[in-house]
Every structure is written in structure tokens, then in C-alpha cells.
Amino acid sequence: MDYNRxxxxxxxxxxxLGLSLLQLGIDIQPVQAYAVALKxxxxxxxxxxxxxxxxxxxxxxxxxGGKLISTEGDPEYPINEGALCAKGAALLSMTTNDDRxxxxxxxxxxGSRWEEKSWEWTLEQIATRVKKVRDKDLILKxxxxxxxxRLESMFFIGTSHADNEECAVAHQMARGLGIVHIDHQAxx
Amino acid sequence: MPKSFFIDTSRCTACxxxxxxxxxxxxLPANHTKQTGTHQNPPDLNPNNYKLVRFSEYLDGDAVRxxxxxxxxxxxxxxxxxSVGGALVDGAMIHDKQTGAVIYTEKTRExxxxxxxxxxxxxxxxxxxxxxxxxxxxxxxxxxxRVSHGLIPACVKACPTGALNFGExxxxxxxxxxxxxxxxxxxxxxxxxxxxxxxxxxxxxxxPQKYYRFSVAQNDSGMxxxxxxxxxxxxVKKSASSVLRR
Numbered sequence: 008m009d010y011n012r013x014x015x016x017x018x019x020x021x022x023x024l025g026l027s028l029l030q031l032g033i034d035i036q037p038v039q040a041y042a043v044a045l046k047x048x049x050x051x052x053x054x055x056x057x058x059x060x061x062x063x064x065x066x067x068x069x070x071x072g073g074k075l076i077s078t079e080g081d082p083e084y085p086i087n088e089g090a091l092c093a094k095g096a097a098l099l100s101m102t103t104n105d106d107r108x109x110x111x112x113x114x115x116x117x118g119s120r121w122e123e124k125s126w127e128w129t130l131e132q133i134a135t136r137v138k139k140v141r142d143k144d145l146i147l148k149x150x151x152x153x154x155x156x157r158l159e160s161m162f163f164i165g166t167s168h169a170d171n172e173e174c175a176v177a178h179q180m181a182r183g184l185g186i187v188h189i190d191h192q193a194x195x
Numbered sequence: 196m197p198k199s200f201f202i203d204t205s206r207c208t209a210c211x212x213x214x215x216x217x218x219x220x221x222x223l224p225a226n227h228t229k230q231t232g233t234h235q236n237p238p239d240l241n242p243n244n245y246k247l248v249r250f251s252e253y254l255d256g257d258a259v260r261x262x263x264x265x266x267x268x269x270x271x272x273x274x275x276x277x278s279v280g281g282a283l284v285d286g287a288m289i290h291d292k293q294t295g296a297v298i299y300t301e302k303t304r305e306x307x308x309x310x311x312x313x314x315x316x317x318x319x320x321x322x323x324x325x326x327x328x329x330x331x332x333x334x335x336x337x338x339x340x341r342v343s344h345g346l347i348p349a350c351v352k353a354c355p356t357g358a359l360n361f362g363e364x365x366x367x368x369x370x371x372x373x374x375x376x377x378x379x380x381x382x383x384x385x386x387x388x389x390x391x392x393x394x395x396x397x398x399x400x401x402x403p404q405k406y407y408r409f410s411v412a413q414n415d416s417g418m419x420x421x422x423x424x425x426x427x428x429x430x431v432k433k434s435a436s437s438v439l440r441r
Binding site (some may be wrong): 043044045048077078080081082087090091092093095096097098099100154187 | 210212213216218219220280302339340341343344346349352353354355356373383
């Protein structure tokens with residue numbers, strides 16, 4: 008068994024002299040049949056859309072008994088033809104990961120600790136604080152006296168998890184508040 | 196019919212879809228890693244990563260080159276790992292002649308750490324990894340479950356640029372030659388890495404060492420691995436087995 012990478016490289020360069028004893032120690036494995044089950048056998052295929060970017064690749068989700076077993080690109084969709092990037096390929100983990108956030112988390116201004124909050128409390132807080140800032144900072148007219156209704160002290164960030172229609176609604180809401188600093192956070 | 200991969204690194208954008216798709220299909224957990232100053236993450240193959248996109252950057256005259264190498268088991272035509280470790284535990288390391296896949300099973304847990312080192316040393320591409328907790332030796336399986344049910348490997352399925360390809364060996368060899376002729380127009384030093392001796396054929400745009408130390412088994416030694424193994428085995432195949440039986 009005294010056959011390692013160095014020997015391999017050496018031998019390929021210099022020939023096989025002196026290896027005859029070694030040869031006797033090397034067994035030739037017989038051809039073996041090896042079979043394994045396919046984990047997506049007998050699953051239902053559900054076509055879904057990757058939530059990450061605007062390319063919106065189609066993904067086949069394999070479901071068995073209401074549980075997600077596997078995800079992979081849909082070869083019949085002309086845009087991605089079955090392919091996925093690293094984010095789309097990780098869709099299974101995105102749904103099954105224990106570290107996934109399931110409830111709103113809140114960190115107080117100047118605080119160092121995240122605490123779990125209810126949706127009711129969170130939405131109420133957001134609405135209250137948005138209104139407070141808007142009431143204080145909304146600029147109704149510019150220096151020339153033209154109506155602008157502009158809110159410059161707030162930044163609105165969207166998500167690439169949102170589809171086109173959701174983005175349109177979010178954008179209209181931000182504009183409605185007078186926000187001018189708007190970003191989508193698309194990572195395509 | 197034996198299968199092969201053809202990996203055209205000139206088409207790779209290092210999105211790492213292959214690396215993730217591999218983990219997802221094989222149900223491999225995440226690694227705790229640290230920022231090491233490169234996008235190559237994790238830093239090396241390990242029992243949770245059968246596939247790893249290696250990043251390498253270098254100066255080519257005034258031009259900065261950044262090359263990507265989607266590393267995995269090459270599923271050698273005559274696998275040295277099996278020559279060394281195949282007889283240790285029955286059914287632990289299998290060379291499936293139908294597909295050409297080299298497969299390590301759960302029985303590799305019965306192989307000692309010392310023997311594992313020999314197996315790893317024998318691999319011309321430094322692929323096998325051992326889980327220190329379970330003792331299991333693991334690496335790319337060629338998605339044997341998928342391939343034997345008519346599907347292509349998860350990494351190839353995910354690849355969005357056509358860098359990774361999989362199919363009948365002859366078909367892949369033909370594709371490799373065609374791509375090579377095209378890529379050579381831009382990269383005159385372009386080459387195929389050990390196409391005659393492995394089932395995972397890489398197209399490299401430059402000197403293999405610019406990519407990764409083990410991107411090829413050896414360079415222009417005048418004798419490739421297949422010739423070497425043919426010489427090693429052919430004349431003594433019968434006499435060796437008869438000696439062993441005694």
C-alpha cells in the first residue's frame with residue numbers, strides 16, 4: 008500500500024521500474040452493481056417562482072405529504088431552463104433553516120439586544136413612528152413657493168423578495184408619504 | 196454507457212450555484228467559516244462540501260486574471276483511490292463501471308484513519324475527506340442516485356452559464372474539443388485537463404497551476420495517468436490475483 012501521490016507523480020515521470028512488488032498488493036475490484044433510491048421518487052411537483060430577484064426563475068418544488076423534500080430549477084421554463092444561481096439553489100434551506108426569522112424582532116434605539124415582538128405591536132409602532140416623523144418633517148413648498156410635499160428625513164428600502172406588483176404598491180405607498188429616498192435592494 | 200462531466204471554466208462566473216445545489220441535494224449542513232479575504236468559502240473541500248468553487252487571481256502581463264475552478268472528484272477511469280483502498284472493506288469504495296462513478300459508501304467508516312491518509316495521498320487530485328466524528332470518507336458521488344434514475348447531477352442542473360455539462364462520455368469529449376478550439380482563439384494556452392484518464396474534463400484557459408495546485412494530476416510528463424496505470428496493471432493482472440488467492 009506504499010503508493011501515494013508523490014509516487015504517482017514520480018512514476019508518471021520516470022516509468023514503472025521497481026514497482027512489481029507493489030503491483031501484487033493492489034487488488035482489482037470486481038465490477039459491482041450499486042443501487043440507491045431517489046429521494047424525490049413519488050413526490051408531487053409544484054412549480055413555484057424564485058423569490059430572490061427580478062429574473063423570477065421557475066423552480067420545481069418536490070412535495071410529499073405536505074412537506075418540502077427538494078427544490079430545483081424548472082427545465083421547461085424558457086428563462087432559466089432549469090438553471091439556478093447560488094441563491095435560488097438554496098431555496099430548500101431557506102424554508103427549512105432553523106435560523107429563519109419567524110417573528111418580528113425589535114431592537115430599541117441605542118439598545119444592544121434583539122427582542123421578539125408580536126406583529127400587532129410592530130405594525131402599530133411602525134405606523135406611529137412614520138406618522139410622527141412625517142408630521143414633523145414634511146416639506147410642503149420649496150424656496151420658490153412651488154408645492155413639493157417632500158419627506159427627506161425618511162429612507163424606504165424594499166426587498167428583492169417582492170414581485171413586480173408588490174413593488175408597485177410599496178412604491179406608491181412611499182411616494183404617497185412624500186418619501187424621495189427609495190431603494191429596492193435588488194441583487195441581480 | 197460511461198458518463199462524463201465537461202466543465203468549461205471559461206464560462207464560469209463563480210456564482211457557486213453548483214456548490215449550493217450539491218449541498219442542498221445531498222442534505223449537507225453549513226460550515227462555520229470566517230472571512231479569509233477571498234470569496235472561496237469554505238476554504239477547502241470537507242465532509243460537508245463535495246463541491247467547491249476555487250478562486251484564483253494573478254497578473255498576466257498588465258491584465259488581472261481571475262479564474263474559477265469548480266473542484267470535485269474526477270471519477271477517474273482507473274481510480275488510484277480504489278487501487279489503494281478498494282480491498283480494505285468490502286463494498287466501502289465502489290467503481291461503478293456502468294456510469295464510471297467512483298462511490299464511497301457508509302462502510303468507509305470501517306476504514307482506519309491511517310488507511311484513509313493512504314487513500315487521500317493516492318488521489319492525484321486531493322479529493323477524499325474524512326469526517327473525524329463518524330470516520331466516514333466522503334466526496335462527490337456523481338449524484339449516483341439521480342444519474343441512475345435518468346437525471347443529471349444537481350450541480351450541472353443548476354449551472355446557469357453552461358460551464359458544467361454532463362452526458363455520455365463521447366458526447367462530452369466532442370463538446371470539449373469543440374469548446375477548446377473556440378476558447379483557444381481568445382486564450383492560446385487553453386487546454387483540457389487529463390481528458391483521457393478522468394470522467395470530469397476541465398477546460399482551462401491558462402497554465403493549470405494558475406488555477407489550483409491539483410487542477411491536473413501532472414503536467415506534460417510525456418506519459419499520462421492512463422498510460423501509467425495501463426502499464427502498471429495490464430501485464431500482471433492475472434498473476435497478481437492468482438498470487439493473492441494463494
